[in-house]
Amino acid sequence: MRKFVMALGLVVAAVVLLAPHAGWAQSSGVTGQLIGTATDSDGGAMPGATIVATNTETGFSRTAITDTAGFFRLDLLPVGTYDVKAALDGFRTEIKRGARVGLGSSVRIDYILAESAIAEEIVVTAEAPVIETTNPSVTASVGDRAIANLPLQGRDFTDFAILVPGTVAADPSQDGGRGGLNMGARGIQNSFNIDGSNSQSSFFGEERGGTRPPFTFSQAAIKEFQVIQSSYNLQFNASGGVLNAITKSGTNQFRGEVFYYYRDDSFLEEDALGFESSAFDQKQYGFALGGPIVKDKLHFFVSYDSQDYVTPYEARFRDFPEERTAEWEAITGLDYDSETGEIEQTNDADVIMLKLDWQLSDNHLLTLRDNYATQEGENLTSSYSNTGRSNNGLEENSFNSFVASLNSVFSENAFNELIVQYANEERPRTANNTDLPEAGIYGYKGNWGQNQFLPNFLDEDRIQIIDNFTYYMGEHTLKVGTNLDFVAFDDGFYRYGGGSFSYSNWDDFFNDEAYSYTQSFSDYDGAVDFNTNYYAFYLQDEWRTSPNFTLTYGLRYDLQAHDDPKETNPLYPDTGQIPDDTNNWAPRVGFAWDLAGDGKQVLRGGMGMFYDNTPTLLDANAMLANGVRVIRVSERCEFGGCPDYPDRWGSLGDLDSVTPDIFVFDPSFENPETMRLSLGYEREVMTDFSMGVDLIYSETEKLERKWDQNIGDATGELTPDGRPVYVPYYYHSNYEDFDQIMQFTSDAEATYKAVILKARKRFSSGWMLDASYTWSEAEDNDSNERSVSSSSAYPEDQFILNNDWGPSNFDVQHKFIMSGSYQLPWDMMVSGILYIRSGFPYTAMDGRDHNNDGYSRNERAVVETSPGVFFHYNRNTFRQPYYRNLDLRLSKIITFGRNLELEIIAEAFNVSNEDNMYTDETELIDRYGNFNPDFGELTQAGDPRGYQLGLKFRF
Known part of the structure; x- marks a missing residue:
């Protein structure tokens, strides 16, 4: 940090001295x-x-x-x-x-x-x-023309973020393939803002509503949005990307549209594995309307968007001994044919938005906006093929955001922007089956019974106050602002409340020889309510040192204030204690230089600090899993004490001894901090056409990861490849009153490098085009987003974190994206998106616990290459195949008089029917030392070629 501040001072001094010598604000x-x-x-x-x-x-x-x-x-x-x-x-x-x-x-x-x-x-x-010569930040915008005319399978405008250089669609093998911003960062380091207000879940650190709802704002309600890859405007703060969107408003003309889109299984071809959907059906419909209430003064806008959706997923238990089906049914009481095979998932949604814009006077503009959304999905908890019907659940969401903003001109030199938001989000989840404890076969071969995560619920209430005051003072534009977020949470997460058995193989299940059993108990129904407040303040000066040079610099402060513990465990007094990180001062400086002073080319760059908040999912877990509010007990069945399947422990009194698992925070825990540099050049090469290059580099420290404090000291023995061997946690070497003690700490690190080449032809003469290529390298020693699992997402050696340094889970080295539209004769238009990227990395895993820490899901493969010589695979040394996709859209407009028109839309997705295969066979050696002959086999297929028809009536 000290070195960075010194460097920042030198940069400011250099640009001030070297820049050729009034003040225009961003x-x-x-x-x-x-x-x-x-x-x-x-x-x-x-x-x-x-x-x-x-x-x-x-x-x-x-x-x-x-x-x-x-x-x-x-x-x-x-x-x-x-x-x-x-x-x-x-x-x-x-x-x-x-x-x-x-x-x-x-x-x-x-x-x-x-x-x-x-x-x-x-x-x-x-x-x-064509280019902006006063902004030092690296940004890209997606306007209303692109949002309306480019092909899109759903109605979520954020899917268009993939058009921006540096963004990456998420890895389908990790989280279902929803889009992300990334910029080499963890997903929780991104920021989503709509109409100037926070549009995130602070609990999960993701877009409000998460990845389950198909959309939270109607596509028809979004005016435009920008993605800021590297921001030196101190109003924004995120180590990853910032998505900043605004909604539409009414005008002096009554205008509206009614739309309907349809797809079903007859519009889909079979995928590369031969699976052909027989029950897929999607309908999306709605309307938008805007106009004047009082011309030139008061306008309204309303939109409604709905989706009816059903799709199957194929559940299958791997290596299941079919000759023992009747025996399995007798033990579980489940019907095998109902538990597996084609299982329908639904994902229905409704969103309505109301907005008023009122010009109170020449100097004051008031905007009121409310957006309400609901979603319901049957069997939506999991789409993994090893998930039986009983292990799935019903997911519901409802969220509302009310925003009021007032833009005021106090004088010729003084401006103010006030934004107030009240937002509420509710996420109840229910289990399909509560009669059976969960059972899982090692190697992800099958899961059934009550899902360990279900049921659960989350209520999140937010009051946000933002104020940005701008004052012009000669050559300087001073800007001071604050962002206050007061968030209340009510979380019920009674993980393992229904019990969970783990088996090494199918034979062990039929012989009732479980490997482990976990169950939680609670006198509080596994619930906790708490508050977390967020305070941000900034001061910024934008100095126009000459007519063609703009220098932006300032200081921002961020504080995440955690709640006090509800109770502490007297056997571990730090339980529930969550430290506040109070030294998050973020200096930044950026410049934009119109090199020739003609607005045709710009050199921009900057450097600065960025701080991220910690998802309060971790807070809740530390408050719940403290050995008092929730008592989680795990048994290794080889030592006895496990119940016979399908029984559960009735109460804590049924156990001979209780040594619960707990989650705690490191007393010195801090929020992540990122230092980022960027340098870019952009030039207008001809009318309406520009080309540019951006270089981005960042270093992130104090990333969260977890480790088990109850792992004993090194024994002095070594693994075959020369690593220390430890005393496992279940011997309670450090704390005899507990089993696992999972501590959230903040010593993980990451780096990101990117080179972006981009070209843009804005719409004119009937066509537009955007294209970019991104080379990037993201490395870290821990990629976990917000894991609260007690059995996974640990480094291989929890005491030597840098042994895991390597490509990040989010590392995509090559990305090419091109989009555009062309106006054809006869009121027809064709548009498309071409997206090609390299594959995500993955690690060759080893099911054996070589270092004896009690964990086997964190070991990288160790192979004996010759007698007594062992090779230890590094992290993320393998790659999934390239991903390729081309989507096209063809539309025809039929006019009926002056202001009425019907647009007929046909869209094709994955036009070339790319396989887009990937593997989930990442375990090279199982826990018995056997090689997996299917390692790296391409076992999962991407979406096949599909079609969609739509109608849009405008008036």
Whole structure:
């Protein structure tokens, strides 16, 4: 940190001294900005000129006066198209029409005013620049044209984030394949903001609603969004990517649309493994409507989006001895044919949004928005093929977000943005079966009975207050802001409440010889309620050192304030104690240099610190699994004490001794901190076409990981490949009153390097194109997101973390993405997205516990290459195959009069029917020392070619 601050000081000094010597601010997170100059024909400054920008759709207007240097700025402009007029007595008035102000953009418009003895005006078309020459951040925007016209299988606008360089769609073998932002970071290090407010679940550290709901905002409600890969605007804070979106508003014209999209199993081909869905059906429908309540003053917008969805997943128990089916049914009381085979999953959703925009006066704009969403999914807990019906569950979600924002102009130099949000999220989960304890066969060969995670529930209530105040002071633009988040949680997570048996193989199950058994007990129903508050403050100066050089620098402070423990365990007083990290000061500096001063090319860069919050799932787990509120007991059945399947322990009194598992925080635990550098160059190579390159580097420290404090000291013996051997946790070497003591600590690290090449042709002459190639390298020594598992996500040697240094689980070395649309004759349009990336890494695993720490799911394979010579595989040395996908869309518009039109849409996904196979056979050697002949076999297939038809009626 000290070295970074010194380096930051040198950078600031260098750019100040070397930059050629007024102050224009970057725009806010939900609006845009117009900046420019007024000069005479000789280039002299024109002070006192009146600049008026009027939104062509809503009538919203804002006025500025040029200063002594002829500069003007119009801040806090709602996204849209503006006519901008410059007037000064004795000079001809000039109006520039069609200036497009985008989200987070700073658009420059310059005027050369000619003398005129009579009152006259000239009207010209505004030529918006292709590149932005005042923003030091690395950003990319996805506008309303792309959102409306590019192919999309669902209605989740965040899926379009994949269009942005550096973003990566998630690994389907890890979490179902939903999109992510990443930038080499963990998913919990990303940030989602809609209409300037937090759109995240602080509990899970993910987008509000998580990965289960198909969408939480209607695609028809989103105006545009941007992804910030590297931000030097201190208003934002995330080590990964920042997704910043705004919703649509009504205009002075009544406009709306009704839409319907349909797919079923007849629209899908069989996948590469020959599986052909016979029960797939998806319907998506809804409407959007906006218009004036009072013209030029008060406007409304409403949208509704719904999905009816059913799809099968094929459940199968691997290596199941079919000749013993009747015996299995007699023991479990389940029907094998119902438990396996094709099982239907549903995922139904409804979302409604209401929005009002009220221009209270020329200086105040009030916006009210409410978004309410519900979702329900049967058998949605798991899609893994080894999951039987009884091991699945019903998932439900409901979430509401009410946002009020007030943009105010206090004077010619003072502006304020106030945002207040109340949000609520509820996630109840219920189990399909509560009569049987869970049973699982080693090697992911089969799971049935009550899922160990179910039932559970989560209620999350948020009150957020944001205020950003901007003051223009000569060459400087000062910005001070705060973001206060007060979040209350009510969490019920009674893991293992129904009991869970683990078996080494099928024979052991039939012989009732379990490997281990775990069950939890609670006098609190496995529930806890607590609060976590988040405080952020920043001060920023944007200094226009010359007409073509902008320097942005400032300081931000972040604090995550945890709740006090509900109770502590007298046998381990630190239980429930969660330390606050109070030294999160984040200096940042960035610059943007318009090299020739003509707005055609820019050199931008910067460096800064970023801090992330810790998902409060970890807080809840430490408060629940403390040996008091929830008492979790695990037995290795070889030592006796396990019940006979399918029995459970009736109470703690049934046990001879109780040594529970607990979760605790390291007293010195801190939140992750990232230092990031970036340097980029972008140039307009022809009208409406730009090309650029960005270099990004980051180092992250204090990433969370967990380790077991009850592992004993090294015995002095070595594993075959020369690593220390320990005394396992179940001998209670350090704490005899406990079994596993899982401690959350913060000593993991990561690095990220990226080179981004990009080209963009904005829409004109009937077509647009975006293309980029990203080379990146993400490395770390722990990739766990927020694991609260007591049996997995540990480093191989919990005392020597750097032995696990290698490619991150999120490392995608090559990514190419291209999207575009082309207007055909006869009101037809074709558009498409081509996406190619290299595969995610994976590790050759070993089922044996070589170092005797009591864990076998963290061992990398050890192979004897010759007598007495052993080879130990490094982490993540294997790669999944490349992923390739091409989606196309063809549409035809039929007009009915002036304002009525019907759009007929046909979409094809995975047009070339790529297999997109990947493996889940990552164990090279099993716990008995046997080689797995199927290691690396491509056992899972991506989605096959499919089609979708849609209708959209606009009025």
